[in-house]
Amino acid sequence: MQNIYDNPVFFDGYSRLREKTDNANDLFETPALMGLLPDLAGCAVLDLGCGMGDHCAEYVRRGAAKVVGIDISEKMLAAARERNGGPRIEYLRLPMEQLGALDGPFDVVASSLAIHYVADYAGLAANVFRLLKPGGVFAFSQEHPLTSCFTTGERWTKNEKGEKVFANISNYSVDGERLTEWMVEGVRKYHRTFSTVVNTLVDAGFAVERLVEPVPDAEMRRAYPRHADLVHKPDFLLVRARRPR
Amino acid sequence: MQNIYDNPVFFDGYSRLREKTDNANDLFETPALMGLLPDLAGCAVLDLGCGMGDHCAEYVRRGAAKVVGIDISEKMLAAARERNGGPRIEYLRLPMEQLGALDGPFDVVASSLAIHYVADYAGLAANVFRLLKPGGVFAFSQEHPLTSCFTTGERWTKNEKGEKVFANISNYSVDGERLTEWMVEGVRKYHRTFSTVVNTLVDAGFAVERLVEPVPDAEMRRAYPRHADLVHKPDFLLVRARRPR
Numbered sequence: 001m002q003n004i005y006d007n008p009v010f011f012d013g014y015s016r017l018r019e020k021t022d023n024a025n026d027l028f029e030t031p032a033l034m035g036l037l038p039d040l041a042g043c044a045v046l047d048l049g050c051g052m053g054d055h056c057a058e059y060v061r062r063g064a065a066k067v068v069g070i071d072i073s074e075k076m077l078a079a080a081r082e083r084n085g086g087p088r089i090e091y092l093r094l095p096m097e098q099l100g101a102l103d104g105p106f107d108v109v110a111s112s113l114a115i116h117y118v119a120d121y122a123g124l125a126a127n128v129f130r131l132l133k134p135g136g137v138f139a140f141s142q143e144h145p146l147t148s149c150f151t152t153g154e155r156w157t158k159n160e161k162g163e164k165v166f167a168n169i170s171n172y173s174v175d176g177e178r179l180t181e182w183m184v185e186g187v188r189k190y191h192r193t194f195s196t197v198v199n200t201l202v203d204a205g206f207a208v209e210r211l212v213e214p215v216p217d218a219e220m221r222r223a224y225p226r227h228a229d230l231v232h233k234p235d236f237l238l239v240r241a242r243r244p245r
Numbered sequence: 246m247q248n249i250y251d252n253p254v255f256f257d258g259y260s261r262l263r264e265k266t267d268n269a270n271d272l273f274e275t276p277a278l279m280g281l282l283p284d285l286a287g288c289a290v291l292d293l294g295c296g297m298g299d300h301c302a303e304y305v306r307r308g309a310a311k312v313v314g315i316d317i318s319e320k321m322l323a324a325a326r327e328r329n330g331g332p333r334i335e336y337l338r339l340p341m342e343q344l345g346a347l348d349g350p351f352d353v354v355a356s357s358l359a360i361h362y363v364a365d366y367a368g369l370a371a372n373v374f375r376l377l378k379p380g381g382v383f384a385f386s387q388e389h390p391l392t393s394c395f396t397t398g399e400r401w402t403k404n405e406k407g408e409k410v411f412a413n414i415s416n417y418s419v420d421g422e423r424l425t426e427w428m429v430e431g432v433r434k435y436h437r438t439f440s441t442v443v444n445t446l447v448d449a450g451f452a453v454e455r456l457v458e459p460v461p462d463a464e465m466r467r468a469y470p471r472h473a474d475l476v477h478k479p480d481f482l483l484v485r486a487r488r489p490r
Binding site for chain 2: 146153157165166167168169170171172173174193194195198199202207208209210211212213215230231232233234
């Protein structure tokens with residue numbers, strides 16, 4: 001388990017990144033994740049890797065009766081309690097790897113861009129399945145496999161004008177750890193192929209209902225040209241799976 | 246609908262390709278497809294795009310009571326009847342786009358590397374669902390989305406030694422027609438993202454049970470070094486979906 005978010009350099013860099021108004025999370029990832037959620041009215045919701053709690057607060061605004069946000073980072077949870085606290089939200093310091101310590105049941109388990117930090121995806125899927133009520137929904141976003149597969153070299157081939165022509169893909173088929181630099185060196189993430197992402201959920205008992213690979217439409221490409229390259233290689237993959245009744 | 250297989254140049258080229266003993270279909274695609282099939286004993290099996298009937302004959306060897314192979318190409322069907330005929334196999338000239346003309350029910354609908362030629366994948370999925378018995382299996386292979394997305398330029402970035410370093414990926418997110426040269430010019434195929442492949446089956450009523458992206462293991466890479474690049478970019482995607490009971 002790693003806790004990069006309590007590294008002060010990382011925390012500051014991350015905080016600044018998320019404050020930008022045109023960041024890809026706000027534009028593409030979060031709307032796609034919200035679009036996968038069922039009606040939350042009266043629901044018990046668990047948020048895996050809740051960070052500063054923005055999503056937890058949103059789940060309450062959408063009518064959730066109870067939201068539990070877990071995160072490995074004390075700094076994140078302190079920010080969450082300050083910015084996004086409330087009587088219907090409970091924040092717990094708990095790594096996703098220790099979900100076995102948590103009791104359910106929940107109607108919805110959600111997670112935003114956290115699961116690619118977990119080595120034991122099968123164990124996570126089994127725990128989420130156990131924590132969900134029958135009929136409950138597991139909705140999450142993660143790095144897109146075409147992004148997480150990155151191993152070495154340049155991510156893009158550009159033309160003379162500096163425009164991105166090809167996403168450089170290598171070792172897509174090799175599941176496992178990837179060390180990258182993101183604010184700090186040595187950030188450890190886990191690449192998984194599409195088949196691993198889907199089959200692991202099926203093996204845990206889930207019905208896979210939806211995959212989403214958000215990309216900007218023509219209007220969004222004009223408004224945010226720096227995100228136009230998502231047409232070649234998406235940043236995010238979102239999944240909705242259901243524990244059968 | 247296109248019928249490239251009745252083009253004599255294409256047919257001859259294709260025939261020679263499939264006769265090579267180290268072709269990727271025989272090494273990776275066909276074993277993966279067979280691995281997705283249920284026990285065929287006593288089953289009625291439909292093969293979409295049956296070509297020369299090798300798979301139909303294999304389904305009979307695996308115990309199928311009845312096999313129907315459909316294909317758009319008269320040349321392919323003539324070869325199939327000659328090489329792989331038999332009392333339990335019926336070959337029909339029927340494009341996959343006209344599955345509505347066929348009556349079921351079947352226990353299994355299989356298809357090997359044909360579905361990426363069909364524009365209306367949703368229509369195909371709906372027809373297959375209708376033709377299957379409850380509990381029946383739809384198992385197919387298609388070009389891998391990282392292969393079918395190809396639009397322009399070179400497929401690979403190579404180093405000074407000529408080794409493949411990166412698969413050059415563009416327009417992965419853009420579903421739709423791709424014109425390629427394969428034996429003949431202007432072969433029309435359809436690229437679909439993973440989310441389209443999966444969601445279309447879910448929308449048709451299927452439970453998606455398995456995705457397979459076959460790649461050579463270390464032993465296969467040593468035996469067939471020219472296929473080692475599949476580690477970077479698979480050629481094939483296989484899917485097993487089930488009509489719920």
